[in-house]
Amino acid sequence: MSRIRGLKTRRNAELGLLVFAMLLVAAFGATVEANQFDEIRANFWVPAGLIGILFFGLHMVVRFTAPFADPVLLPAVALINGIGVAFLRRLDLENAIANKLAIPGFFAETSGRQLAWTLLSLILAAVLLLLLRDHRVVSRYAYTLGLVGIVLMMIPAVLPASLSEVNGAKLWIRLGPVTIQPGEFAKLALVSFFAYYLVRKREVLSLASHRVLGVDFPRGRDLGPVLTVWLFSLLVLVFEKDLGTALLYFGLFVVTLYVATERSSWLIIGLVLFFGGVYVAYLLGETVGGPFANFYDRAEIWLDPFAAKNYERESGNSYQLVQGLLGLGTGGLFGTGPGAGSPFKVPEVRTDFIFAGLGEEIGLFGLAALLIIYLLIVERGLHAALAVRDSFGKLVAGGLAFTLGLQVFVILGGITGLIPLTGQTTPFLSAGGSSLMANWLLIAMLLRISDAARRPANTPAERASGPKKAPTQLHGAMTEVIKP
Amino acid sequence: MNAPLRRAGVVILVLFALIFGKLNWVQAYKADEYRNDARNKRVQIAEYERPRGVIQAAGGETVAQNTETEGELKYQRIYPKKEIYAPVLGYKPVNLSAVGVEQFENDILSGSSDKLFADRLSDMFTGDKTGGGNIVLSLIPRAQEVAWKQMTNNQRGVTKGAAVAIDPNTGAIQAMVSMPSYNPNPLASHDDKVAFEAYKKLDADKDQPLLNRAVANTLPPGSTFKVLISAAALENGYNVDSEIPAGGVYQEGGATIKNAEDEICPDSEVTLKTALTQSCNTGYAKLGVKLGRDVVIDTAKKWGFEDEALHVGDLEAADKGLPVAASRTGPIANEDGTVDKSALAQSSIGQRDVRMTPLQGALIAATVANNGTQMRPYLVQQQLDADRRTIYTANPKPLRQPTSSGVAEGLKEMMISVVENGTGKSAQISGFTVGGKTGTADTSEGANPHGWFIGFAYDEDGKAVSAVCVMLENVPGGHASGEAARIAGLIMKAAAGRGGD
Numbered sequence: 013m014s015r016i017r018g019l020k021t022r023r024n025a026e027l028g029l030l031v032f033a034m035l036l037v038a039a040f041g042a043t044v045e046a047n048q049f050d051e052i053r054a055n056f057w058v059p060a061g062l063i064g065i066l067f068f069g070l071h072m073v074v075r076f077t078a079p080f081a082d083p084v085l086l087p088a089v090a091l092i093n094g095i096g097v098a099f100l101r102r103l104d105l106e107n108a109i110a111n112k113l114a115i116p117g118f119f120a121e122t123s124g125r126q127l128a129w130t131l132l133s134l135i136l137a138a139v140l141l142l143l144l145r146d147h148r149v150v151s152r153y154a155y156t157l158g159l160v161g162i163v164l165m166m167i168p169a170v171l172p173a174s175l176s177e178v179n180g181a182k183l184w185i186r187l188g189p190v191t192i193q194p195g196e197f198a199k200l201a202l203v204s205f206f207a208y209y210l211v212r213k214r215e216v217l218s219l220a221s222h223r224v225l226g227v228d229f230p231r232g233r234d235l236g237p238v239l240t241v242w243l244f245s246l247l248v249l250v251f252e253k254d255l256g257t258a259l260l261y262f263g264l265f266v267v268t269l270y271v272a273t274e275r276s277s278w279l280i281i282g283l284v285l286f287f288g289g290v291y292v293a294y295l296l297g298e299t300v301g302g303p304f305a306n307f308y309d310r311a312e313i314w315l316d317p318f319a320a321k322n323y324e325r326e327s328g329n330s331y332q333l334v335q336g337l338l339g340l341g342t343g344g345l346f347g348t349g350p351g352a353g354s355p356f357k358v359p360e361v362r363t364d365f366i367f368a369g370l371g372e373e374i375g376l377f378g379l380a381a382l383l384i385i386y387l388l389i390v391e392r393g394l395h396a397a398l399a400v401r402d403s404f405g406k407l408v409a410g411g412l413a414f415t416l417g418l419q420v421f422v423i424l425g426g427i428t429g430l431i432p433l434t435g436q437t438t439p440f441l442s443a444g445g446s447s448l449m450a451n452w453l454l455i456a457m458l459l460r461i462s463d464a465a466r467r468p469a470n471t472p473a474e475r476a477s478g479p480k481k482a483p484t485q486l487h488g489a490m491t492e493v494i495k496p
Numbered sequence: 497m498n499a500p501l502r503r504a505g506v507v508i509l510v511l512f513a514l515i516f517g518k519l520n521w522v523q524a525y526k527a528d529e530y531r532n533d534a535r536n537k538r539v540q541i542a543e544y545e546r547p548r549g550v551i552q553a554a555g556g557e558t559v560a561q562n563t564e565t566e567g568e569l570k571y572q573r574i575y576p577k578k579e580i581y582a583p584v585l586g587y588k589p590v591n592l593s594a595v596g597v598e599q600f601e602n603d604i605l606s607g608s609s610d611k612l613f614a615d616r617l618s619d620m621f622t623g624d625k626t627g628g629g630n631i632v633l634s635l636i637p638r639a640q641e642v643a644w645k646q647m648t649n650n651q652r653g654v655t656k657g658a659a660v661a662i663d664p665n666t667g668a669i670q671a672m673v674s675m676p677s678y679n680p681n682p683l684a685s686h687d688d689k690v691a692f693e694a695y696k697k698l699d700a701d702k703d704q705p706l707l708n709r710a711v712a713n714t715l716p717p718g719s720t721f722k723v724l725i726s727a728a729a730l731e732n733g734y735n736v737d738s739e740i741p742a743g744g745v746y747q748e749g750g751a752t753i754k755n756a757e758d759e760i761c762p763d764s765e766v767t768l769k770t771a772l773t774q775s776c777n778t779g780y781a782k783l784g785v786k787l788g789r790d791v792v793i794d795t796a797k798k799w800g801f802e803d804e805a806l807h808v809g810d811l812e813a814a815d816k817g818l819p820v821a822a823s824r825t826g827p828i829a830n831e832d833g834t835v836d837k838s839a840l841a842q843s844s845i846g847q848r849d850v851r852m853t854p855l856q857g858a859l860i861a862a863t864v865a866n867n868g869t870q871m872r873p874y875l876v877q878q879q880l881d882a883d884r885r886t887i888y889t890a891n892p893k894p895l896r897q898p899t900s901s902g903v904a905e906g907l908k909e910m911m912i913s914v915v916e917n918g919t920g921k922s923a924q925i926s927g928f929t930v931g932g933k934t935g936t937a938d939t940s941e942g943a944n945p946h947g948w949f950i951g952f953a954y955d956e957d958g959k960a961v962s963a964v965c966v967m968l969e970n971v972p973g974g975h976a977s978g979e980a981a982r983i984a985g986l987i988m989k990a991a992a993g994r995g996g997d
Contacts (some may be wrong), residue, residue: 038909256741267504267507270500270504271497271500271501271504272497274499274500297944318533323535334535335535335536337522337526337530338530338535338538340530340536341522341527341528341530341533342527342530342538343523343527343529344523344524344531345523346523351536353536354541356539357538359661371519372538375523376519376520376523379519380519383516386512387508387509390505391505391508394501394502394504394508398498398501398502406497406501407497410501410504414504414507416506416928417511417512418508418511420515421508421511421512421514424515425511425515425518428515428518428519428522429518429522430515430518477578477582493842
């Protein structure tokens with residue numbers, strides 16, 4: 013039964029969904045023009061058409077290189093990416109009208125650059141799909157990737173602030189006009205490394221234990237790696253001044269650890285360590301200041317953004333957060349309609365706060381829809397992890413999908429005031445190349461793994477890749493169930 | 497590994513549910529609060545997208561309008577008459593809260609009123625930004641300007657005071673000025689700093705220019721209160737020619753009542769009419785004590801004292817308008833609640849704890865001129881939509897019936913005598929029949945007294961054209977009420993459409 017269903021590639025469903033997504037993007041563009049120009053110009057559909065062509069290209073690559081890949085992933089991401097470009101285009105239009113400039117061309121300004129970044133990202137994703145026919149190959153480069161990940165993560169911390177600090181968070185590398193957020197790529201590399209490492213260590217980590225209060229705790233000496241990563245995350249928190257990034261790295265590690273070992277004690281240890289660390293950092297920020305001061309400020313702002321002392325202070329004030337919240341509130345349930353809001357009231361509305369700008373215009377209903385699409389992407393990624401047969405694939409897909417979800421939580425939680433604000437990008441939505449490229453690579457990896465998951469054991473593609481060899485390394489082996 | 501993966505999925509689900517919950521909090525529960533937050537410019541930008549309605553005085557003179565700007569807020573509110581109309585109009589600032597007509601007619605002026613639903617509906621289809629509705633006030637420009645000019649250029653150099661003129665037949669406010677006033681234009685500035693600084697300066701001014709003294713300030717009314725004691729007497733068996741006890745000095749408990757001058761009612765008895773004409777303190781103090789505390793307090797209440805709910809604005813809703821401070825008679829009681837006779841004697845001549853707003857003074861005069869019926873005072877004559885179609889016209893209605901037309905007739909006769917033969921001669925208008933009552937209210941030790949005049953005027957045809965109250969605070973140089981009477985006459989003349997040019 014499952015074999016027969018598995019034979020369906022579902023590529024036409026993907027194409028249909030993709031067309032639907034692009035129609036939504038075109039409709040968004042049309043509404044923007046109606047609100048900005050009081051008329052819908054004849055070429056309103058061009059940005060949606062252009063980006064649609066790019067996605068169609070990737071769709072064709074998927075059709076030939078990963079025919080059994082999950083059909084929902086690509087259209088769902090394409091919709092968010094498309095809305096992002098359309099919203100940036102909307103900002104460019106308002107900017108041009110307000111400053112009495114000529115209407116920018118389709119390849120000009122932020123939205124044009126975002127279109128170019130999308131092209132580059134899709135090329136990278138296509139190359140990954142073309143070159144990487146089997147995701148298990150990645151495990152061969154695990155240590156290299158681990159090193160690369162750590163280096164990428166550390167660069168902004170060690171660079172002088174003038175080259176790495178934006179809005180109080182040191183997350184960037186600034187090379188003239190180009191800014192790169194290496195952390196976005198680091199998380200991909202780190203997930204691969206963690207997956208490889210944990211597949212190798214999972215027996216030890218999951219079997220040897222003390223039992224305390226009904227929960228199995230690992231032996232002291234096995235705590236080494238988790239403590240190392242914890243310390244690392246706190247260093248990130250202190251030196252890159254960013255809670256979100258720290259949370260992201262640490263959450264990523266703890267979750268892969270938990271998935272690998274099936275031990276909830278790791279989660280408990282992880283949560284206690286993380287929140288304990290954060291609280292200590294907060295106290296240190298209050299008393300000692302120095303490198304902890306920034307985090308303390310952000311926590312204070314989070315506790316009461318509307319307080320005059322937080323809103324009116326000279327630096328590190330809550331102006332941005334408050335304006336974002338006021339924008340979201342003004343939008344209310346239905347929003348002002350695309351193109352009819354005042355997104356420029358919110359600083360950084362093109363990048364960190366794009367969700368607030370968008371929320372003013374599409375309202376609670378629109379944001380809820382967007383949230384569901386993100387949820388869909390994450391759950392499809394986790395689904396691929398469930399379905400794929402090898403441990404490494406499970407951990408990579410699970411880790412990547414969870415990281416994506418966590419990143420969405422960290423930034424949206426920050427913007428809505430649920431957690432302290434951090435300088436994360438909103439995946440696929442924010443203007444910026446690093447985030448877009450890294451996240452499209454992530455999606456390509458998920459496509460690849462989902463293809464492996466849904467591919468019937470003996471398809472022509474499988475046979476074409478040569479006779480199946482017995483895995484020589486443990487991480488290539490099929491999952492075996494460990495019962496402690 | 498699948499079980500923890502599923503749980504990880506649940507964790508993400510929970511995290512997203514938290515975000516969704518928080519979004520509901522921000523975009524639904526808190527939405528109104530955020531929308532109206534002073535730090536939220538979005539609503540202001542939308543508000544200033546359409547021109548705010550124009551405010552005009554009777555006859556069409558524009559007193560609040562807009563000019564288009566190049567800035568983010570598209571329309572700048574302008575008050576061409578500055579100080580003259582400010583206490584009534586108030587102002588519509590960008591960030592501070594609006595006051596005056598700008599505040600209580602905001603729903604019409606901004607266009608958000610249900611009455612302008614048709615305009616909003618057509619905007620939705622045409623995409624136009626039709627302006628708000630317009631307001632036509634009952635204020636008569638000539639009367640308003642004469643009042644302002646005469647008050648600010650008074651012959652005694654008084655810096656604080658107020659004047660109100662009412663049409664006795666309708667309750668329409670013909671003039672309302674308060675001195676000192678303020679220029680509302682800086683307060684409506686689009687530059688937050690300019691507006692805030694202007695407000696801070698006005699707010700800190702010890703002369704309280706932001707206070708509308710015509711409605712929001714109560715002072716001892718002095719002898720003008722004798723009109724109400726007269727009303728009480730006429731209702732209790734006296735007539736205008738009844739003899740009442742008087743004399744040069746009247747000692748009641750700890751209070752010594754004297755007359756302003758020795759030649760006023762030195763005899764032991766004097767008629768009621770003469771007592772009012774000359775403003776006989778001893779006579780009225782004795783009369784008040786004889787009538788008793790309850791009669792004095794009840795009469796004052798029937799004429800509008802103790803009314804804490806009165807608003808003067810438009811007649812649609814009783815609470816829509818400038819809030820009017822309650823005038824008071826005070827307790828007139830000892831600590832154990834029994835009648836304090838010395839307090840009663842002093843209260844009967846408008847001293848002690850008696851306090852009155854100028855508006856209340858004008859209402860008393862208007863009631864006399866309107867045969868004992870007090871009309872509800874109002875400022876808004878008409879509301880017009882953006883195309884100047886009338887959507888509301890004031891329909892005068894009685895506020896209360898303080899007394900009978902017979903008593904009113906008696907009071908009228910006595911008050912006319914005051915202006916023709918007595919203390920109020922300065923209020924005379926040639927050709928008109930003017931009645932009124934002066935008042936000089938002693939204030940704290942050493943300070944100059946307040947000068948009052950309340951009165952009414954009938955034109956050549958015998959039609960009541962105006963009732964007025966003028967109050968000057970701390971008038972130096974004696975005869976404080978004479979200047980008030982002179983100004984009152986000029987205001988009434990202007991309200992009747994004469995003079996003032």
